[in-house]
Amino acid sequence: MGYRDLREFMRKLEKEGELKRIRAEVDPVLEITEITDRVTKAGGPALLFENPKGSKIPLLINMLGSQRRMNLALEVDDVDEVAARIRGMLDFQSPQGILDKLKMLPKLAELGAFFPKSVKSGPCKEVIQKDDFSLDEFPILKCWPQDGGRYITWPLVITKNPETGKRNVGVYRMQVYNDGATGMHWQTQKHGAEHFRRMRSRFGEGKMEVAVAIGADPATCLAGILPVPPDMDEMMFAGFLRREPVEMVQCETVDLEVPAQSEIVLEGYVDLNEFRTEGPFGDHTGFYSLEGEYPVFRITCLTRRKDPIYLTTIVGPPPQEDFFMGHAVERIFLPVMKMQYPEIVDVSMPAEGIFHNLMIIAIRKSYPGHARKIMSAIWSLGQAMFTKVIVVVDHDVDIHNYSEVVWKALCAMDPERDVQFVLGPVDTLDHAARIQDFGSKMGIDATRKWATEGFARPWPDVVASDAETKARVDKVWDTLGLGKLTRKS
Ligand SMILES: Cc1cc2nc3c(=O)[nH]c(=O)nc-3n(C[C@H](O)[C@H](O)[C@H](O)COP(=O)(O)O)c2cc1C
Ligand SMILES: [Mn+2]
Secondary structure: OOOOOHHHHHHHHHHOOOEEEEOOOEOOEOHHHHHHHHHHHOOOOEEEEOOEOOOOOOEEEOOOOOHHHHHHHHOOOOOHHHHHHHHHHHHOOOOOOHHHHHHHHHHHHHHHOOOOEEEOOOHHHOEEEOOOOOHHHOOOEEOOOOOOOOEEOOOEEEEEOOOOOOEEEEEOOEEEEEOOEEEOOOOOOOHHHHHHHHHHHHHOOOEEEEEEEEOOOHHHHHHOOOOOOOOOOHHHHHHHHHOOOOEEEEOOOOOOEEEOOOOEEEEEEEEEEEEEEEOOEEOOOOOEEOOEEEEEEEEEEEEEOOOOOEEOOOOOOOOOHHHHHHHHHHHHHHHHHHHHOOOEEEEEOOHHHOOOOEEEEEEOOOOOOHHHHHHHHHHOOHHHHHOOEEEEEEOOOOOOOHHHHHHHHHHHOOHHHHEEEEEEEOOOOOOOOOEOOEEEEEEEEOOOOOHHHOOOOOOOOOOOOOHHHHHHHHHHHHHHOOOOOOOOO
16 A cells, blocks of 8 residues: 555654654755755755745655665665566566557556546645635745756646647656746656647647646655656556555646645646746756756646645755665666566666766677667667666676776776767757757777677686685684774775
């Protein structure tokens, strides 16, 4: 049974000593970010700011900002358990492509009754404000000094594909312009942006309905960032994660459903021809993302609980809360990757690589050029297409030990021979790309080179004592007077 809502999860966190209430008045403008940044980097708890300056509504942040809280959110001892559940579901079927495999999940989900369930009403309707609403009521953060304004950072943005009618849920930050209008920062390659483009090419003008839910049970909140295939409902995936369907309720002024247990819901639309400058924003790259022209979200109705909690997060120099989200995504989707590409042994994305800049992959190499085949696979795989640098190593490298990766990968490469450049789509947030959204990517084949790849020299073994010597030394160790040694690096 999943957590019913945000507050049930908060109670759990509090019981586990993973939530700290802060009674002191703190300003959502800059101060909450500075406090949260320090706490997250020190491995500290989730924070409930009970008296954010200028608002009566408490603010929750750093909810998933540690491995332990992520495990509590998903009700597992280790995120790999979720991966194992997915593997279990996919094992007894044999569809072809990786997308087919993921697309099968809805069918399996139906069997498992994870499909979202429509309900008549819910707590998110306790207060319905059709004209007397204002975003000013909420403690919306201005995160970093050069930010263009206040930003809603953890909204579940809900739209429908105009051609298939299928729902999409994505987390896209929303810059507050005034009481009733925000930016809609859907990046070019994201599903919300695709819905918007299809609406524009179909109708040319008019409005696209959008609903935004803020604060729900943790699996539902996490589902908004999952890179699932287009037209696969993130709410179905949320149901899978929480092992119970997400209850959805119809909006008041738009034909969309939102999680009934949400804390706050914004209903409204995006005009197909209205754009406005969005940004800058202190982003998860650790740098400010630049200003850009994005659609504008106009609110027609605000519904909420009587005593809502405002859920938010910050991004900035790593590691931040989003590192733990990204890490969960990496672990959850690894079995799907491995089913399509069984040669993949493991994948690792260091926090400093902020997901899209660096992916280290260990493979069991079977044929000449195998490492480059895997690079191509990654660059064609959903949001992994953004990966700026891919390092492919042999299966015997511990890719979670970055010292070992640097050591072995650099020893294994002849740069001119082993680096592969490609051109293609890159992350909108890549400020070094020559053009926004388009640039180059690099793969490093750091596997052992084979004769069949034209490598004519012998490849040496790693230097290490043999097992017998180690055993002999172990036996006499205590007589040497060296004490117990611990490795420093
Ligand atoms: C805190 C946070 C903020 C994010 N902000 C944005 C954003 O402003 N724009 C965007 O396109 N993606 C943003 N993302 C990433 C998307 O949520 C993610 O790529 C998701 O898979 C998009 O959903 P989609 O695949 O349905 O488009 C953010 C992620 C997190 C964790
Ligand atoms: Mn999607």
